[in-house]
Amino acid sequence: MYVDDPTAYPVNPVSITYYGKPWMFVLRDTVQFSNNMEDVMNTLTNTNRTMKLHLGWGSLPDNKFVGMHYAYNLLQTFDDKNYTHNDATNHPQLDGTFYFDKMVQPSANTCIGNILKDYHGRITPETLY
Numbered sequence: 001m002y003v004d005d006p007t008a009y010p011v012n013p014v015s016i017t018y019y020g021k022p023w024m025f026v027l028r029d030t031v032q033f034s035n036n037m038e039d040v041m042n043t044l045t046n047t048n049r050t051m052k053l054h055l056g057w058g059s060l061p062d063n064k065f066v067g068m069h070y071a072y073n074l075l076q077t078f079d080d081k082n083y084t085h086n087d088a089t090n091h092p093q094l095d096g097t098f099y100f101d102k103m104v105q106p107s108a109n110t111c112i113g114n115i116l117k118d119y120h121g122r123i124t125p126e127t128l129y
Contacts, residue, residue, distance in 0.1 A: 017072045020048035023055075030057060037062045044068075044075055054100045067098050092117045 026047050034040045037059040052071040058064070067083065069076040078084070080098040085091055091101060091113045097120060101111045119127045 014052055014069070014071045015073045016052050017050055020050040020072065023049070023051050023053060023070070027055070034059075035061065037064050037066065041077075044070070049075070056098070056100075065098055067100055094120050097123070 026044065026049065029047075030040045030043050034043060037057070040057050040059065049070060049072050052069075054067065055070050056065060056067045058066075065079065067078045069078075078098065080094065080096055083093070083098065091111055094113075094116055097116055099112060099116060101113055115127065116123060
């Protein structure tokens with residue numbers, strides 16, 4: 001099931017199965033055989049998905065990046081504007097920057113979002129390291 005509305009979580013529970021194409025093969029196929037985001041979405045929609053994951057795909061021709069909830073029975077896309085788990089304290093929404101971070105870390109460091117917020121507009125590989 002492909003869901004275009006990021007606020008809707010239509011499938012409860014989100015499921016996994018062992019019968020389908022392993023996600024790493026799906027990832028390989030999208031990278032090898034897709035020319036744009038439409039090709040990626042066609043591949044993902046028409047694949048017998050297995051696991052429940054958070055993944056992301058970028059497309060240079062479309063100048064676009066999408067994060068996804070990917071599962072046997074769900075494919076839901078997000079971008080920097082519509083991700084439903086942002087909050088001002090721990091997971092701030094940042095224009096032009098999309099990230100998944102599920103929770104406050106055991107180290108008491110609230111989230112990578114705080115690092116990204118502090119360096120927004122000038123994020124480098126060194127910053128992320």
